[in-house]
Amino acid sequence: MSRQRPEVGSEQFKCDSSQVLHQFRPFNNDVTGNRPRDAADLHTRRDRSVKTPQRACFHVSAQEEAVEKFLDAASRGDLTQVSTLLTHGPSLINQTGNNGWTALMLAARNGHFHVVEALLSNGCDKFSVNGSAQTAYDIAKFWGHKHVSNLLSRTDDGCQRVLPGCDLGQQENYFGRETLDRLSAKRTDKAWLEAKQSDADTVYLIFSKLSPMVTSPQDDSTGGENKLCRFRFEAVQDLLQKPATVLVFLGVERRKKPSSSSPSQTKEGVQEPPAWFAVGTDEDAAELLKRCREKNCSFPKAPNRDLLKLSEEEAGVVAQARSVLAWHSRYSFCPTCGSSTKLEEAGHKRSCLNSACRSLQGVHNTCYPRIDPVVIMLVIHPDGNQCLLGRKKIFPAGLFSCLAGFVEPGETMEAAVRREVEEESGVKVGPVQYVSCQPWPMPSNLMIGCLAVAMSTDITVDQNEIEEARWFPRQQVIDSMFRAASPAFTVPPRQTIAHQLIRHWVGMNSNL
Numbered sequence: 001m002s003r004q005r006p007e008v009g010s011e012q013f014k015c016d017s018s019q020v021l022h023q024f025r026p027f028n029n030d031v032t033g034n035r036p037r038d039a040a041d042l043h044t045r046r047d048r049s050v051k052t053p054q055r056a057c058f059h060v061s062a063q064e065e066a067v068e069k070f071l072d073a074a075s076r077g078d079l080t081q082v083s084t085l086l087t088h089g090p091s092l093i094n095q096t097g098n099n100g101w102t103a104l105m106l107a108a109r110n111g112h113f114h115v116v117e118a119l120l121s122n123g124c125d126k127f128s129v130n131g132s133a134q135t136a137y138d139i140a141k142f143w144g145h146k147h148v149s150n151l152l153s154r155t156d157d158g159c160q161r162v163l164p165g166c167d168l169g170q171q172e173n174y175f176g177r178e179t180l181d182r183l184s185a186k187r188t189d190k191a192w193l194e195a196k197q198s199d200a201d202t203v204y205l206i207f208s209k210l211s212p213m214v215t216s217p218q219d220d221s222t223g224g225e226n227k228l229c230r231f232r233f234e235a236v237q238d239l240l241q242k243p244a245t246v247l248v249f250l251g252v253e254r255r256k257k258p259s260s261s262s263p264s265q266t267k268e269g270v271q272e273p274p275a276w277f278a279v280g281t282d283e284d285a286a287e288l289l290k291r292c293r294e295k296n297c298s299f300p301k302a303p304n305r306d307l308l309k310l311s312e313e314e315a316g317v318v319a320q321a322r323s324v325l326a327w328h329s330r331y332s333f334c335p336t337c338g339s340s341t342k343l344e345e346a347g348h349k350r351s352c353l354n355s356a357c358r359s360l361q362g363v364h365n366t367c368y369p370r371i372d373p374v375v376i377m378l379v380i381h382p383d384g385n386q387c388l389l390g391r392k393k394i395f396p397a398g399l400f401s402c403l404a405g406f407v408e409p410g411e412t413m414e415a416a417v418r419r420e421v422e423e424e425s426g427v428k429v430g431p432v433q434y435v436s437c438q439p440w441p442m443p444s445n446l447m448i449g450c451l452a453v454a455m456s457t458d459i460t461v462d463q464n465e466i467e468e469a470r471w472f473p474r475q476q477v478i479d480s481m482f483r484a485a486s487p488a489f490t491v492p493p494r495q496t497i498a499h500q501l502i503r504h505w506v507g508m509n510s511n512l
């Protein structure tokens with residue numbers, strides 16, 4: 001008997017679509033910013049519980065033996081033994097076994113709620129990651145132990161009570177890390193800024209044509225990270241004198257832990273972390289590169305590719321710096337009257353030099369850096385088992401990604417999702433749920449990542465923008481993402497929110 005497709009608006013459909021969205025929760029990222037890497041491996045082993053391996057070692061110390069016992073008890077869910085061992089050896093709590101797995105991770109992997117609860121109440125570190133960069137939360141979530149992942153995502157400061165049902169775990173995408181404390185109040189403190197500029201610890205980044213100077217790994221085939229070239233005041237002092245140079249105060253380094261080695265001190269003797277500035281210059285790029293002592297320096301030419309090779313920390317800094325510098329390069333003149341402008345607020349404002357200009361009355365948004373909101377959405381088929389991906393003509397061969405589009409004036413995020421999906425694919429969308437967002441500094445988008453449930457399934461692409469759009473079955477997506485030697489299609493790189501939305505959808509449903 002064939003099942004009829006439910007009509008849009010019918011009771012059956014409403015039920016289906018709410019179920020499709022029922023289990024969606026924003027994805028959680030671990031403290032390193034890395035994504036779980038061995039998901040495919042976990043998939044293949046999903047029907048077996050994880051046991052601690054027996055060590056083939058002849059000289060096992062008493063401590064090693066205790067750790068082994070402890071990890072084994074946690075993975076078996078033996079609460080009594082876990083508690084007894086902890087009473088005798090509290091330092092066992094964060095000990096690791098094979099591939100960096102802690103007792104918490106093993107208990108989370110096998111869904112042992114009470115053991116997880118006991119470990120947390122004994123002060124165990126829930127943010128530590130295993131050799132595959134997964135937290136206990138990632139592991140519980142992947143294996144569909146919802147009660148355990150809920151427990152692990154809970155915060156102790158009462159936030160969960162204020163926002164019940166909310167996932168308050170860290171949600172972070174590439175370009176989204178707040179590496180620096182922006183200290184926006186200091187942008188108008190001229191004396192402080194001047195002192196910081198010549199401070200010996202201050203870090204300067206040099207940008208040419210919106211590209212930061214980086215050092216690349218000697219052998220690019222290893223897939224190593226690019227690193228930002230950091231300069232001191234003396235090395236950029238001459239550039240700061242040039243009228244065309246744009247200087248932007250980015251913030252100060254976030255303090256990790258109070259340390260005795262003081263990097264910098266104010267007159268009162270209070271330690272202050274180093275400040276960071278971005279220098280935008282139109283000086284000759286080859287001459288600029290000579291300032292760097294490192295080998296393999298360059299100003300990468302393809303931002304869409306090369307800016308994805310930074311560490312999470314440096315990507316966060318570049319997202320801010322590049323977007324502000326791009327705004328300066330595009331808005332040299334006043335958008336209201338066309339007069340010249342001057343830089344203010346440490347590079348975060350441009351004010352018109354025409355004293356009669358309207359932009360000087362009240363708060364005028366043309367004086368501040370521009371951000372363009374873009375919705376990006378993974379559209380889920382009403383059956384919950386397929387997702388809609390499309391490709392633009394300019395994409396590399398075989399690449400399919402989430403649909404995306406600029407939010408228009410006077411439009412809600414949800415309306416933008418529905419309009420863009422219908423414009424680009426002809427598919428009608430019902431429920432929309434926000435997942436997470438990503439600054440995208442090419443030049444200054446804020447990508448608003450959503451999941452959306454389709455209310456119709458026929459596809460008619462807008463040939464102007466989209467070359468092809470298709471429904472992809474979940475298994476094909478999983479295979480293309482994690483397993484296949486010759487995948488059915490290419491998934492966007494992990495640094496894109498498109499990738500993370502797809503990964504999130506696959507992960508949320510791994511237990512089905």
Ligand SMILES: NC(=O)C1=CN([C@@H]2O[C@H](COP(=O)(O)OP(=O)(O)OC[C@H]3O[C@@H](n4cnc5c(N)ncnc54)[C@H](O)[C@@H]3O)[C@@H](O)[C@H]2O)C=CC1
Nearest residue numbers: 372374376401404405406420440442445447496497498499
């Ligand atoms: N991080 C990620 O995973 C992804 C990022 N993106 C970014 O999202 C952006 C928007 O996606 P599209 O599908 O191109 O949008 P879209 O579907 O709205 O079409 C783009 C067209 O919209 C018009 N437009 C309207 N407002 C605009 C504005 N403020 N700036 C520029 N053009 C505007 C232009 O005619 C442009 O050609 C892309 O530029 C891309 O950089 C897109 C997909 C994945």
Ligand SMILES: [Mg+2]
Nearest residue numbers: 403404405465
């Ligand atoms: Mg689009």
Ligand SMILES: [Mg+2]
Nearest residue numbers: 404405420424
């Ligand atoms: Mg569009």
Ligand SMILES: [Mg+2]
Nearest residue numbers: 405406407420
């Ligand atoms: Mg559009």
Ligand SMILES: [Zn+2]
Nearest residue numbers: 334337352357
């Ligand atoms: Zn003006």
